[in-house]
Amino acid sequence: MDGESMGFLPHGSARGDVEAAFPNIEGSGFSGWGMKWGYALTGEGEHTMRVVVTEEGGGTASEEVTFNVIRFKSEFISDPTD
Numbered sequence: 001m002d003g004e005s006m007g008f009l010p011h012g013s014a015r016g017d018v019e020a021a022f023p024n025i026e027g028s029g030f031s032g033w034g035m036k037w038g039y040a041l042t043g044e045g046e047h048t049m050r051v052v053v054t055e056e057g058g059g060t061a062s063e064e065v066t067f068n069v070i071r072f073k074s075e076f077i078s079d080p081t082d
């Protein structure tokens with residue numbers, strides 16, 4: 001995120017859609033990955049995220065996206081006791 005590593009991501013979750021698209025690739029059905037992350041922790045403004053995938057043989061592929069974090073001008077959910 002913004003040029004800094006966020007570490008390794010858990011991978012290997014079930015992906016039946018990928019397996020259906022690539023039935024001849026061993027393990028394609030367990031190619032899912034995911035990460036929980038709070039956009040608000042990044043700060044308002046433009047940010048860049050790059051995901052790098054490394055295969056067992058050491059080859060890599062990466063994809064980079066740019067996005068904006070925008071904050072609400074007031075509390076989104078108000079306190080019902082106020």
